[in-house]
Amino acid sequence: MSKFDDFFQTVLDGVKDAGGEAAKDFLKQATVDSQQFKAQAEANLQRWTTERANGEIDDDEFQSLVRGQLAEATLAALLKAGVAQQKAAELTDKVIDLAISTAFKFI
């Protein structure tokens, strides 16, 4: 195996490790979050329905709360996109650092 092949393999192994952890963590987090969000949404809907039935809130207010929950979900999705973007940027930085430091070892 040439020096270049060694270098390339070392970088690939590093990327696999870094990418694997980030991907696993992201998937695990996304599953937990969606389950918790769904449970919370159901509990909210139940509470608002009761409040509407008791006359504590009117139709406009009830609708506003339900639609507000959808707006919250959109904000949460934007947050997720931002976190994923940031993690991808961090991973790219790691790969670049790894490639450069590995290259110096092999030169």
Add this chain to the structure above:
Amino acid sequence: MSSHWMAARARWLSVFCVVLLLACCAPIIADYSLDAYKNATTLKAETFALIDKSGEKYISHKAEAETLTTKVNAAYEFANGLANNSLSAQQWQIMRNPNGNLYGGFIRLWQKGPLPPAFREDLKTSIGRGYDEIICLEINKKDTQRCFSAAAPKT
């Protein structure tokens, strides 16, 4: 010049091209902004204070409400003015939208009449979570971590 040397040189050059490509094509997100963080946390507290007063007539607090709306609009403009910050700007747009159902919706409904206690509490929870999403995104620009929000509950 030997063909072996040429081949080795070409391969090292390809490595530098890959590194360059990674650097050029990395997803870009705005840097953490302390001002943006302060905007969100302060406006969350000020919105809660205004919701507490929304059991009274809007007209009695019109000036206060308009001042806060201006601040929320300014927070959107600040976020929208930062480079590579479209996700945060979209969040602020949803929060302030007068036809929406978070801060903008709260003001719209209040203008129709005083808001009942149960709704005020529900609004604080809903709008509070919305602000938490904005705050959480700003925090994550500095360091990816979990933070308290509807999408990422505290553990």
